Amino acid sequence: xxxxxxxxxxxxxxxxxxxxxxxxxxxxxxxxxxxxxxxxxxxxxxxxxxxxxxxxxxxxxxxxxxxxxxxxxxxxxxxxxxxxxxxxxxxxxxxxxxxxxxxxxxxxxxxxxxxxxxxxxxxxxxxxxxxxxxxxxxxxxxxxxxxxxxxxxxxxxxxxxxxxxxxxxxxxxxxxx
Amino acid sequence: xxxxxxxxxxxxxxxxxxxxxxxxxxxxxxxxxxxxxxxxxxxxxxxxxxxxxxxxxxxxxxxxxxxxxxxxxxxxxxxxxxxxxxxxxxxxxxxxxxxxxxxxxxxxxxxxxxxxxxxxxxxxxxxxxxxxxxxxxxxxxxxxxxxxxxxxxxxxxxxxxxxxxxxxxxxxxxxxxxxxxxxxxxxxxxxxxxxxxxxxxxxxxxxxxxxxxxxxxxxxxxxxxxxxxxxxxxxxxxxxxxxxxxxxxxxxxxxxxxxxxxxxxxxxxxxxxxxxxxxxxxxxxxxxxxxxxxxxxxxxxxxxxxxxxxxxxxxxxxxxxxxxxxxxxxxxxxxxxxxxxxxxxxxxxxxxxxxxxxxxxxxxxxxxxxxxxxxxxxxxxxxxxxxxxxxxxxxxxxxxxxxxxxxxxxxxxxxxxxxxxxxxxxxxxxxxxxxxxxxxxxxxxxxxxxxxxxxxxxxxxxxxxxxxxxxxxxxxxxxxxxxxxxxxxxxxxxxxxxxxxxxxxxxxxxxxxxxxxxxxxxxxxxxxxxxxxxxxxxxxxxxxxxxxxxxxxxxxxxxxxxxxxxxxxxxxxxxxxxxxxxxxxxxxxxxxxxxxxx
Numbered sequence: 001x002x003x004x005x006x007x008x009x010x011x012x013x014x015x016x017x018x019x020x021x022x023x024x025x026x027x028x029x030x031x032x033x034x035x036x037x038x039x040x041x042x043x044x045x046x047x048x049x050x051x052x053x054x055x056x057x058x059x060x061x062x063x064x065x066x067x068x069x070x071x072x073x074x075x076x077x078x079x080x081x082x083x084x085x086x087x088x089x090x091x092x093x094x095x096x097x098x099x100x101x102x103x104x105x106x107x108x109x110x111x112x113x114x115x116x117x118x119x120x121x122x123x124x125x126x127x128x129x130x131x132x133x134x135x136x137x138x139x140x141x142x143x144x145x146x147x148x149x150x151x152x153x154x155x156x157x158x159x160x161x162x163x164x165x166x167x168x169x170x171x172x173x174x175x176x177x
Numbered sequence: 178x179x180x181x182x183x184x185x186x187x188x189x190x191x192x193x194x195x196x197x198x199x200x201x202x203x204x205x206x207x208x209x210x211x212x213x214x215x216x217x218x219x220x221x222x223x224x225x226x227x228x229x230x231x232x233x234x235x236x237x238x239x240x241x242x243x244x245x246x247x248x249x250x251x252x253x254x255x256x257x258x259x260x261x262x263x264x265x266x267x268x269x270x271x272x273x274x275x276x277x278x279x280x281x282x283x284x285x286x287x288x289x290x291x292x293x294x295x296x297x298x299x300x301x302x303x304x305x306x307x308x309x310x311x312x313x314x315x316x317x318x319x320x321x322x323x324x325x326x327x328x329x330x331x332x333x334x335x336x337x338x339x340x341x342x343x344x345x346x347x348x349x350x351x352x353x354x355x356x357x358x359x360x361x362x363x364x365x366x367x368x369x370x371x372x373x374x375x376x377x378x379x380x381x382x383x384x385x386x387x388x389x390x391x392x393x394x395x396x397x398x399x400x401x402x403x404x405x406x407x408x409x410x411x412x413x414x415x416x417x418x419x420x421x422x423x424x425x426x427x428x429x430x431x432x433x434x435x436x437x438x439x440x441x442x443x444x445x446x447x448x449x450x451x452x453x454x455x456x457x458x459x460x461x462x463x464x465x466x467x468x469x470x471x472x473x474x475x476x477x478x479x480x481x482x483x484x485x486x487x488x489x490x491x492x493x494x495x496x497x498x499x500x501x502x503x504x505x506x507x508x509x510x511x512x513x514x515x516x517x518x519x520x521x522x523x524x525x526x527x528x529x530x531x532x533x534x535x536x537x538x539x540x541x542x543x544x545x546x547x548x549x550x551x552x553x554x555x556x557x558x559x560x561x562x563x564x565x566x567x568x569x570x571x572x573x574x575x576x577x578x579x580x581x582x583x584x585x586x587x588x589x590x591x592x593x594x595x596x597x598x599x600x601x602x603x604x605x606x607x608x609x610x611x612x613x614x615x616x617x618x619x620x621x622x623x624x625x626x627x628x629x630x631x632x633x634x635x636x637x638x639x640x641x642x643x644x645x646x647x648x649x650x651x652x653x654x655x656x657x658x659x660x661x662x663x664x665x666x667x668x669x670x671x672x673x674x675x676x677x678x679x680x681x682x683x684x685x686x687x688x689x690x691x692x693x694x695x696x697x698x699x700x701x702x703x704x705x706x707x708x709x710x711x712x713x714x715x716x717x718x719x720x721x722x723x724x725x726x727x728x729x730x731x732x733x734x735x736x737x738x739x740x741x742x743x744x745x746x747x748x749x750x751x752x753x754x755x756x757x758x759x760x761x762x763x764x765x766x767x768x769x770x771x772x773x774x775x
C-alpha cells in the first residue's frame with residue numbers, strides 16, 4: 001500500500017509543472033482576497049487574525065485548502081502500527097494566509113476535543129495538516145477530514161506523550177490567541 | 178586445596194571487585210532502562226481516554242437522536258454517528274485492538290461495530306421520520322451497555338495494571354537501590370585497593386630509588402677501581418723500557434705507548450691509528466736496514482731483530498692475545514748487539530791469530546831449519562876443511578854464516594812485531610818529524626850495511642824542499658822505510674840503483690822507493706800486502722812474507738798509507754804517504770821507540 005502511494009506521488013510530482021501556472025495564479029488571488037467558501041466549511045479560524053471572510057472569522061472549504069502548497073510526510077503515530085504516509089499542507093502556511101498573530105492556537109475537533117498548541121510548534125517543525133493518509137482522503141468517520149500531524153519520526157523529542165495530545169484529528173476550528 | 182601463586186593472590190580481590198562493580202552497574206542500568214521504557218509506553222492511559230470518549234460519543238448520538246425526535250433542527254445525529262464511528266475505528270486499530278484483545282473483549286468490539294453498522298443503516302430512515310425513535314433507542318441502548326461494560330473493564334484493568342506497574346517500579350527501584358549500595362561498597366573497596374596499591378607503589382619506588390642509588394655508588398666505585406687499574410696499567414706501559422703497540426682482533430692498530438715513538442724513526446707514519454698489522458710490519462721492514470728474519474704473521478708469536486740506520490738495533494716481538502688481537506713489543510737491543518758483534522769480531526781475531534801462529538810455526542820452523550842447516554853445513558865445512566881454506570876464504574865463510582844469523586834475527590823481530598800488532602800492543606806516538614832527515618838517515622845506514630859497489634841509493638828531493646814535516650812515530654816510520662829499502666835491495670837487478678824520491682802535495686807527504694828488476698805479476702799485485710804471501714819471484718829469497726804486511730799496518734797506525742804505485746819490467750815503485758804538519762818548527766827529536774829499538 002505505501003509503495004502504491006509513493007508511485008502515485010511520483011506521478012503527481014512529474015505532472016505538477018504543467019499545472020504550476022494556474023495554481024500560482026489562483027493562490028495569489030485567494031491570499032489577497034480570501035473569498036467566502038463556496039462548498040461545505042471544513043475549518044473555521046478566528047481570534048487574532050487579520051484576514052477574514054465571515055464574521056470575524058476565516059472559513060475554508062476543501063477547494064480553498066487544496067490551493068495551499070502540498071507536502072508529504074512519513075511518520076509513525078501513537079495510535080497505529082508502522083509508518084504512515086500523510087499528505088496535506090503546512091499549518092504555518094495556513095496561519096500566514098489568515099495573518100495569524102498570537103502565542104498559541106486553540107484547536108477544536110468534531111468530537112469536542114479542545115487543546116492549546118503553541119504557535120512556535122508550527123515554525124519549529126514542519127507540522128502538517130493532513131488531508132490524506134496512505135493515499136486515501138481522511139473522512140470524518142476515521143480521523144478526517146483534517147488531522148494535525150507532527151514529524152514524529154524525524155525528531156525524537158516529539159516522541160513524547162506531551163506532544164501526542166497535540167495530534168488533533170477531526171480538526172474543524174482554530175482560535176488564535 | 179588450590180594454592181594460587183603469589184601474584185595471582187595479589188590480583189584476585191580487585192578483579193572480583195571490578196567484575197562485581199560492573200555487574201551491579203549493568204544490572205541497575207538495565208532495571209532503570211526497563212522502568213524508563215515502561216513509563217514511556219502510555220497505551221493504558223490512552224485506552225481509558227479512548228473508551229471514555231467512545232462512551233461519551235455514544236451518549237451524544239443518543240442525545241442527538243432524542244433532540245431530533247423532539248423536533249430540534251440543530252441536532253445532527255449523522256455527525257454524532259461519524260464521531261462514534263471514528264472512536265470505534267480507533268479502538269479497532271493497532272495497539273488499541275491488541276489491548277482489547279488482551280482483555281478478551283475482541284468479540285464484544287466486533288459486536289459493537291456490527292451494531293453501529295446496523296444503526297448507520299437505520300439512521301437515514303430515522304432522519305426521514307420513517308423509523309420511530311423508539312426503534313432507534315432500542316438499537317442504540319445495547320451499544321451503550323456494551324461500551325459501559327468495556328469502560329468498566331478497561332478501568333479495572335488499568336487500575337490493576339497501574340498497581341502491578343507500581344509494584345514493578347518499586348521492585349526495580351529497590352533492586353537499583355541495592356545495586357547502588359553494592360556499587361558503593363565495591364567502589365569503596367576499589368578505592369581502598371587503589372590507595373593501598375598506590376602506597377605499595379610508592380614504597381616500591383622508594384626501595385627502587387634506594388637500590389638505584391646503591392647501584393650507582395657500586396658502579397661509580399667499580400668504575401673508579403677500573404680507572405685506577407687502567408691508569409696503573411697505562412703508567413706501567415708508558416714507563417716501560419720497551420715500546421708497545423696493541424692490535425685488535427681485526428688486526429687494526431688500537432694504541433701505542435710513548436716509548437715506541439722514541440725507538441723508531443717516522444713512528445707517526447707507521448703507527449697511525451687503525452693501520453692494519455700487516456701494513457705496519459711491511460712499513461717497518463721498509464724502514465729498517467736489515468732484519469734477522471721475516472715476520473710470520475700467521476703464527477701465534479714471532480720475533481726478529483731489526484737494524485736501523487746509524488747502527489741501532491731493535492728486537493720486535495709479536496704475540497697473539499687471548500682475544501685474537503696482537504701485541505707488538507719493540508725493545509732496544511743496540512748495546513746487546515754491539516757487544517755481540519764485538520765478541521764476534523774478537524772471536525774472529527782470535528781465530529786469525531790462532532791461524533797465524535799455526536802458519537807462523539810452520540814457516541818459522543822451515544826458515545829456521547833452512548838457516549840452521551846452512552849454518553850447520555858451513556860450520557861442518559869449516560871444521561873439516563879448516564886448514565884447507567885461506568884466511569880470506571874463511572872470513573868470507575864466517576861472514577855468510579853471520580848473514581844467516583842476522584837473517585834469523587830479522588825473522589824473530591818481524592815475528593815479534595807481528596804478534597805485537599795483533600795483540601794491539603803497538604801504539605803510535607805521533608810527533609812532527611822531518612821526513613827528509615829520516616829518509617837520509619835510513620838510506621845512509623843501508624848504504625853502509627851494503628857493499629857500496631853492489632848497490633847505489635839515490636835520494637831525490639826537490640830543490641825548494643828544505644824540510645818535509647810529517648806527523649809520525651819516528652821508529653815506526655824508520656821501520657817502514659827500512660823495509661821498503663830492504664825489499665828494493667832484495668829484488669834489484671844486479672848493479673842497478675835504487676831511487677828514493679820525496680815530494681808533497683795537499684793530501685800529504687810522499688816517499689817513493691823504486692828499484693829496477695822483475696815486475697810483480699799483475700795477479701800477485703793485489704796479494705803482496707797479505708801475510709805470509711810470497712810472490713813467484715821471491716823464490717830463493719829469504720823471508721816470511723810478513724814485511725810488507727807489517728809496513729802497511731804501521732802506516733795505517735799513523736794515519737798513513739803504503740801502496741804499490743807501479744810495477745813494470747823496468748821499475749817497481751812503492752809509495753809511503755804520511756800526514757803533513759804545517760808548522761815550520763823542526764822538532765825532529767832523537768828519541769826512538771823503545772819497543773822497536775830492540
